Amino acid sequence: MTPTMIKKCKATGSVAFVGAGPGDPDLLTLRAVQLLAAADLVVRDPGVPDEVLTHCRAEAEVVDGAHGEDGQPLAQAARTKLMIDAARSGKQVVRLIAGDPGSYAGSSQSWTDEVTACARAGVTFEIIPGVSPVTAVPTYAGIPLAAGAQREIRVVNAAEPDVDWAAHGATEATLVLVGAVPVIDQIARELIAAGRRPATPVALTRAGTTTEQKTLVSTLDRVAVDVKAAKFEGPAVTVVGDVVAQRDVMSWFETKPLFGWKVLVPRTKEQAKALSDQLRSYGAVPFEVPTISVEPPRTPQQMERAIKGLVTGRYEWVAFTSVNAVKAVREKFEEYGLDARAFAGIKVAAVGEQTAAALRAFGVKPDLVPSGEQSARGLLEDWPPYDPVFDPIDRVFLPRADIATETLVAGLIELGWEVDDVTAYRTVRAAPPPAETREAIKTGKFDAVLFTSSSTVRNLVGIAGKPHATTVIACIGPQTAKTAEEHGLRVDVMAPEPSVAQLAAALAEFGAARRLAAIEAGEPVYRPSERRPTARRRAK
CATH class of the missing domain: 3.40.1010.10 (Tetrapyrrole methylase, N-terminal domain)
Structure with missing residues (x-):
């Protein structure tokens, strides 16, 4: 060329x-x-x-x-x-x-x-x-358009001029209308005049397929009054026909246990991803607010000696108690031009599945993950005692935060191991969130907050103030709950086991029970942020 x-x-x-x-x-x-x-x-x-x-x-x-x-x-x-x-x-x-x-x-x-x-x-x-919204929105509202005996479906843009409503009213076809909310009174009158039964079911769904979705169910003869009373605004997808009755059985999206709940997750985006994904599966809207900032240790020499010892065969085990610890070691490896092959011949432990996933992403398959409780205590329950016959080296490398508890160190020593307890990173209080976020926390705009440690309680209150009395407080375990109560918060939910997955599941169970109680009492289902008690809630 x-x-x-x-x-x-x-x-x-x-x-x-x-x-x-x-x-x-x-x-x-x-x-x-x-x-x-x-x-x-x-x-x-x-x-x-x-x-x-x-x-x-x-x-x-x-x-x-x-x-x-x-x-x-x-x-x-x-x-x-x-x-x-x-x-x-x-x-x-x-x-x-x-x-x-x-x-x-x-x-x-x-x-x-x-x-x-x-x-x-x-x-x-x-x-x-x-x-297409004209099929997806009704489906998310629990109205499968082709589920009934009537198979003909007509999609009508009500905003178009000269729509022949008489022709649509003269048939029993299911109507899917867009742009109908502003003229719903006229549409209903013309459909009834053309032969549609006044009791024909009607459903209007706005913000369809999102966690802001709301559906109003009515009939042709009452829909205009109901729309006005509910102050229902478009844009919305409107379904007219007997298929709307399927919603009583098939509503699946708006009935999720935490549907529409705004849940405060006081963790960084990296830490919160799995938790936020789980909350979304329950219908919640997670909002991540970091309460800590992770920084390198003040002096790097301790980590440098430990990494050198890892490469030269000083350790039998390396124990990772957090994703941040994995990240800190990985960054040191990259600094020295090392990769996952340096772990050859070394046993690796991870405190839980999230830490294990971070190790696998690094190219390291952990040898030990707790079979029960995902915590330092759970790790110790599965950790083998030192055996001089089978273990050529008696030393464990433990990279962790500067404020970590001594539970794991003490337990490993009791099992006969020597421990190099190394500060891999420091945790400091994060900067305050934006003013609008702090205001939302204090005034009850959030429906729930998940506390995953005592430090998240202290730090959130320190940088943003106390959550409002109506906000549901969920804690990962007894110690975190105790800290929350010490800060004047009443704990509504506690995980049956100290894991973030169990914490989210426990909040979902709480939301489902709350929803069922409202329905059985014949009351509307409100989110916690939609109600305001006259007095501030206090810890018992």
């Missing part, structure tokens, strides 16, 4: 019009995730949730499709030019469209004009469908 030919060869970009789905970021298609991961420029609709962008590279440029850099409205022509210019310069562009381009695309009904412009400009493009 000649230099001239090389000069003429130019990277070609493209534009992908990608349906982002109805709101739940877990409903993205695999192709959508692939395109986002490779995108240089992402132009998104306002209705696309921020969580969708977690699939993008850190270097990707993200543009609000409705506004320019100056905050002014971004005209369609300007938006289209931006995408075409980027593609011509060799960039991979993703146009994120709320909903599904092929059926209902939320606020981006003009996306077809953008596709036409790309075609005219000779820019390569593709169109990726998304999960």
Whole structure:
């Protein structure tokens, strides 16, 4: 290839019009995730949730499709030019469209004009469908559209002019309406006038597939009154037909034990990921607030000697009691040009599954993880005593925090082992969260807070103040509960075993029992943040 030919060869970009789905970021298609991961420029609709962008590279440029850099409205022509210019310069562009381009695309009904412009400009493009709100939202509301005897389904955009409601009223077809809330009174009257039974069930669902989802169930003859009384606002997906009755049995999303609960998790994002994922599975909205900051030890010599000893065969065991300890050792390894092979011939213990997972990510398979309680006590129960016949070396390397308890050290010594107790990292109180977060904590905007240690209690109260009286307090164990009570908090939930997974499960059981009690009493199901007692709750 000649230099001239090389000069003429130019990277070609493209534009992908990608349906982002109805709101739940877990409903993205695999192709959508692939395109986002490779995108240089992402132009998104306002209705696309921020969580969708977690699939993008850190270097990707993200543009609000409705506004320019100056905050002014971004005209369609300007938006289209931006995408075409980027593609011509060799960039991979993703146009994120709320909903599904092929059926209902939320606020981006003009996306077809953008596709036409790309075609005219000779820019390569593709169109990726998304999960459609007109099917997903009713399903999340417990209304499977094709579950009843009536198989005909009509999707109607109520915002369109001259909708023939008489024709829709003259049939028993299930109606799925978008844009119906502002004109629901007129729609109901015209459907009844055309022959629909006044008692025909109606369900309106807003913020569908998200933890803000709310569904109002009524009938054609009462829906206008009920919408007004509930101050129900759109946008929403409305279903008219007998299939709405299926909701009594099939409601699965809004009935999750912690549905819509805003749960404060006083841990860093790295520490909180598994816990936050578990909370989301129960319908909660986790909000992570770090209460500690992890910093290197004041003097590195102790860690340096321990790493050298690890390489030269000083230790029979290495015991990791936290993910942070794994991270600290891994960083030292990288500093010295070492990798997981340095652990060859050394037994490795992990205090629990999260720490074990961090070791596996490092390339180290732990030899010992507690079979019972995931704690220092649980680790000691499974730890073998030193045997001079079978153990050529009697020493254990224990990298841990500067404020760790002596439980594990004392227990290992009692089992006959020598212990190099090394400060691998320091834990210091984190900086206070933003003012709006502190205000939310103090005024009861959070439904629950999970305390995973006594230090998280002390640090959260220190940097953000006490949680409000209505906030449910959940603690990982008796010592953490005692600390919470010492700070004037009443403990509502305690994990049956000291693990974060058991703590989240215990909170879910509490939420489920609370919900059942309200239903059995014939009362509405409220989140803790939706009620305000007259007096502040005190610890017993």
